[in-house]
Amino acid sequence: MGKILMKGNEAIGEAAIRAGCLNYFAYPITPQSEVAEYLSRRMPEVGGVFLQGESEVAVGYMLFGAAGCGARVFTTSSSPGISLMSEAISYISSAELPVVFVNIVRGGPGLGGILPSQADYFQATKGGGHGDYRLLVMAPASVQEAVDMVMMAFPLAEKYRNPVMILGDGLIGQMMEPVEFSDHLKSEPSNKDHWATSGMDTRKSKERNLVKSLFLDAQQLEEHNLVLKAKYDRMKQEEVRYEPYNIDSDYRALIVSYGTMSRVCKTAIDNMKAEGIEAAMIRPQTLFPFPINPIREAASKEGCQAVVTFELSMGQMVEDVERSVQGKRPVYWHGKAGGEIPTPEEVIDAVKSFIKP
Amino acid sequence: MLAIGIAEVEKIKGIFIIVGNFGSGKTEVSINLAVNQKRAGVDVKIADLDLVNPYFRTREARKALAKLGIEVVVPEEKYLQADLPILSPVISGLIRQPSDLTLIDAGGNDVGATVLAALADSFRNKRVHMLQVVNPFRPFTDTIESCLKMRNEIERASKMTIDGIIGNANLIDETSVDDIYNGYDFVKTLSGETRLPLKFITAPVELLPDIDMGHFSCPVLPIERQLVPPWKKAADLKR
Known part of the structure; x- marks a missing residue:
């Protein structure tokens, strides 16, 4: 297949399909609504699902639930929508589930505007939600790079069992550039039996997988945070681009x-x-x-x-x-x-x- | 660059609505068609009906067009960046009192064409042409079947009939001469299937010296790119 001309938002949608992601939950918001538009058409063609949540809060927990079942999932939104998802992002990070988030950033704070912005840098890299968690954050500078990063994001999310965020300003979503796509990835995380609630963790023969983020015991919560920190330290060693x-x-x-x-x-x-x-x-x-x-x-x-x-x-x-x-x-x-x-x-x-x- | 172009072949007069799928190049084609005809001595007005996409619309290029004496009809300044479907009453006025050539740049897909139905009163008793812009390098218009589907959806939404095709095969900066030839073959086939005339095709002005014009049975509109990202300069439109 040769090059085709795509808008960033369309290309992000197609890239997710090529990455084997057949579950897309989202709520429309400018300037990223074309992802939902594109996937509402494409997902049925490839046997996938696009489900529009009643709000971004709902979408966040749809992602949590689906990822917990071992499905490859992603969403796209823009700034205020990501704010609404931030609680779920914290929960997903703590539960160590792989989910890909795409934020096509618009001007803020508040309702802001719909034109390009990079004002969600703090939200993406320093938190947004509560607690000691980190997202692996990638920022494309072209439509082709947005495609490549989406393709990379799923394996990285699964490798670290951690959410990955693609942070693109509004222009990355709206502009058109020629792009090409590489081959499809397999449509299921290869390591999903390490966490999915579909059965036993094959590594620990008698323990059932349990998806949770509640640790009432101080020692257990301390240990959990140390496990997360070790992951983030490993990202710092291996994933700088x-x-x-x-x-x-x-x-x-x-x-x-x-x-x-x-x-x-x-x-x-x-x-x-x-x-x-x-x-x-x-x-x-x-x-x-x-x-x-x-x-x-x-x-x-x-x-x-x-x-x-x-x-x-x-x-x-x-x-x-x-x-x-x-x-x-x-x-x-x-x-x-x-x-x-x-x-x-x-x-x-x-x-x-x-x-x- | 004036040697080649559709002005040489014919002057276009009347009301022309430019439709097509998202990103087919309606706006770039409308702007360049307006400039081409203005240079040929035709009085041109252009209306931006794109209520769908808040980025990259005709209104971006209106200063350059105004300099050439082309009137651009857009919503009031205060609504320019609003993500709102505002149909200026000026547009129905424009249709009632058209220029020699009145170009209406509609929004993308059937969604963008829906607003045309709202202008039905203004269109009554007027001869109105509707042309479908096709770029076969875009998703959803990369096969003949998908172009026909797009045509049906737009016609149903606008309650109007498409009566011609514009071939706009391009990969923006990466367009090659072969892409232009292949794109022409595609729209020629589409024209045969639909029995709609191929009004013209487009080609980036930079490629014209390398293109064999004898290859085409229709006029070629040179494109001097106006809708560019902020790190590039729009082509300087000379009179």
């Missing part, structure tokens, strides 16, 4: 940016090069785990005067960038949160203002 750009140049500024904003930064870097000003970029593809070491190393390079974070938020990722750079270079932020996307010219002006002429 990022793309360097123009990193072999003698750059004077290091840009850190992800998603749609990083596409604008690439154009800005190319245009600056033509002017004789070199800048480089580290584009985090995983937001948790965050590429701490690559950013620190790139920032430490001789000649790099400043690190500039460009975001469609009021500076949420900049805290992780500062944590990475550890004071070795000044860290600046530039961004917008109303739905407008800074232009390449705006990025160039900002970078120039932070370096010596």
Whole structure:
């Protein structure tokens, strides 16, 4: 099959089917409703299920229940919808179930707006729900990358028995780009008998699988949290993904940016090069785990005067960038949160203002 | 670039409604058709009826069109970013007093075409053409059967009849000359099956030097891309 032209939201839906996910529960919300539209048509064709919940709260627990039965499941929503699901996300994380969440982020806080935004960075990477849990968070910068990340998300969720979130701004969902799809994965998690309530855990011959998140005994809850922490530490070791750009140049500024904003930064870097000003970029593809070491190393390079974070938020990722750079270079932020996307010219002006002429 | 294009073949006059599935390229085609005809000396008005998709609509390009003297009819400024199905009364007015060429860029699928039925009063006693834009590289219009299904759904929702086809085969920036030839063959077959005339096909303006125009029995509308993501520049529309 050759390339086809797809909207990000449609491509995310198709990618989930190709990843063998035949259970989709969701509630419509702009700017991601095309996923539901697309799958309402496609799921019956492949023998799958699309069930629209009565609310995002209900959807969260449909996912919990289905994942607990060993089914491969996913949902898509946008910012306020993810807020409503956050309780279930905490429960699912504690119960160690694999579920894929896609958040096509719109402007906030509150009802906000429907234009592109990256203002759910904190919600995705630092919590959103309660308790000590982490999501593995991936941020695509193109429609093809959204497809690839959805395909990766299911095996990763099952490997760690942990929710994975794809965080895309509204433009990733709405724009059209040519994409191609790889082969179908098998439609059932291969390790589902480790947790599914369909029978016994084959590893422990006499113990029944029990899906729960309640641990009233202090010692048991402590141990449970240590098990979760060990998983998150392993993600930090094994799952960091990022793309360097123009990193072999003698750059004077290091840009850190992800998603749609990083596409604008690439154009800005190319245009600056033509002017004789070199800048480089580290584009985090995983937001948790965050590429701490690559950013620190790139920032430490001789000649790099400043690190500039460009975001469609009021500076949420900049805290992780500062944590990475550890004071070795000044860290600046530039961004917008109303739905407008800074232009390449705006990025160039900002970078120039932070370096010596 | 004016040497090739549908202006050379014919001037189009009347009311034309551009329909098709989501992402078939209705808006890009409408804008470029408007520009092409304006350059040929036809007075053009274009109305954005896309009540379905709040991103990438005609209204995005209205400044460039206004510069060329093409009037764009959109909802009031204060509703521009609202995710609301607002049908401006200006649009029914526009239909009652059309320009030489009046282009109506409808929303996607049957959902987007539903609003046309609400304009039935305005359309009464007018000769109105409805053209279906087809990009065979899009899902749900990649087979002849699915294009026919789309046609039926749009006709049922709009309570109007499609009377022509526009071939808009493209993969945006990755479109090749072969894609244009294959896309032409597809819509030619569709035209034969439906007995609907193939009004024209499109091709990115950058590809024109490499395309053998003798390959086609219909006009070719060059596309100077206007609906671009923020890291790209829209083509500069010269008079």
